[in-house]
Amino acid sequence: MPDLNDLRRARAAASDALQAASAAIDGLEAAETPDATAIAAAETGFAAAEAAFEAADRRVKRAESAAAAEAAAAATPEAPAAGPTAPATARTPADRGIGAALCVMALAAGGGDVERAVRWGEANGHSGAVAALTGAVDAAGGVNIPAPLAAEVIDLLRPRVVVANAGCPVIDMPAGQMRQARLAASATASYGAENAPAVESAPEFDQVDMSFKTLRGLVPVGNALLRHASTPVARVVRDDLVNVMGTREDLAFLRGDGSGGTPTGLRNWALAANWAVEALKTPEAVEARIRRTVNLVEDADVALARGTWAMRASTKNFLASLRHPASGALVFPGIEQSGTLMGYPILTSSQIPDNLGAGGDETEITFFDAAEIMIGDSMALSIALSSEASYVDTSGDTISAFQRDLTLVRAIREHDLAPMHDQALAGFNGTGWSL
Incomplete structure (x- = not known):
């Protein structure tokens, strides 16, 4: 199909x-x-x-009709079924995504062949998880993990990605691209003398375009592990996939520059007038800059339905430690009390650098309305495997999977990010803000 x-x-x-x-x-x-x-x-x-x-x-x-009929039939209790009609789901939250990991292990054991993978799952007591592969379709060089199982892995990725974790709306882009109109300038109203003609005005519109950017994660897994068809091994495979893809997605959504097929991140969507670089160290100067950053967004009539700060953990700790010189009171007590700054939650990421600037001691602090940031997502996960290919590790060395008895698992996701209005973002570079 x-x-x-x-x-x-x-x-x-x-x-x-x-x-x-x-x-x-x-x-x-x-x-x-x-x-x-x-x-x-x-x-x-x-x-x-x-x-x-x-x-x-x-x-x-x-x-679409066939898919709707299939879903309706699976949801009908009276309908008899020869086998599982839905992928097995994790009994505990800690095991979410295990089904997808077991599918990866089954595909590895079956050399990428879906039928052999299903037989491996049945032989090793994981038929409930890998039965969903019977409806899987081939992707470019791999297999699309069935949507219910892929959704569990994607849900695990979101808390690791600051922008997604902030509650940004996620839009399904099945066609690979989306164009959405937005209001660029509002119409105006004015007072005038009695019987005077009204001044004409009209709103101005433009559009937000998004198209898929392809994220590829490559995870080498020891074949000795894959030969053990157990849930603990599946957790290892799942965690490796989530870690490697979540880290790169987090960096792209925060700081991507749009080149080389990457999404444009928050830092590069921000208007030049909404970003400052200042050497601020005194509590008074820091507090003033924080307030000005919020003002830039609020004064643009952004609703701030889900205002959010993004920064490094060391930056958050620096702000939490600031005290007024005269009284000794904390400048931002909300950080320790509720994890908020100026009443808005703080999300931290190690993907925000702290070695920027000429002195190598600058970091970035971003304030944004998550309700204004759209994430376009294919909601799919494609898996390809090879035990013969080579890869280049983080040290720049070429590693042979065959020589090391490894299986390379390549996972592919497609997504993009764009703000409804650029004015919903502001930020600055802080100098010496790491403890």
Whole structure:
């Protein structure tokens, strides 16, 4: 059965082709001397594009109906079933994502072959977890982990990523891209004399574009571990996947510059006027800068439904230790009392550096409204495995998986990030703010 997301992408491409064919006809008809032959050819092309779109639309709707029917049948208690109708779920929160890890282990044991992987799961008492692989579809060079199991791993990733953990809205982008309109400038109202004409104004609109950025995580796992089909080993595999992907996703969403296929992170979405670099050390100066940072966002009429600070843990501890020289009272008592600064929660990440600037002692502090930051997500996880490939480790050395008796697990996720309004972000570089 074709993947529903692939069918939706194909429909989106067919829609683009249809729009292009329509525009071509409009351009030919608007010419001073319309070319009847060219118009006829363009109309033939439009008809073909229209037929292609209608066919793609039918395939999507048919697949959606089949998926809805499958879900309804699985939810009906009276419906008999020969085997498990849904992937096994973890009994305890600590074992969330174990099903996906067991699928990875089964695929490794089966050499990437889904049927052999399912047989491995049945033989080792994990049929409930790996039965979902029977409906898995091939991805580029790998296998798409079934959506319910992938969702558990994605849910484990979010707390490790500051921006996702802040409660930003997550939007499913099955077609791989999304364009959403936003209000760039509001209409205005004004007073005037009686019977005077009203001053005309109109709102201005632009759009936020997002397209998939591909995150690849590579985890080497010892084959000796994979030969032990146990839940503790599955936890090791799960944690390795979550750690390696969560760390890189956190860095991209915080500080990505948009180059090399990476998302643009919060730091680089912030307006230049909303970011400052100051050498602040005295409690009074630090407090003033913190307040000005919040003011930049509030004065832009941002609702601050989910205002959030992002900084290093050492920066948070520096702020928590500041005291007024005269009274000795804490400048920001809310940090120790409730983990908040100016009433807004603080989230920390080691991916925010503390060695920036000419002196190598600067760090970044970001304030943002999480409700204004959109995360586009494919909500999918693709897995590929190899026991013959080589990889380059963090020291720059080339490691042979075959020679080391390893299996390389490559996990792929697709996502992007964009703010609804750039004014919802502000921040600054603090100098010497690490304890």
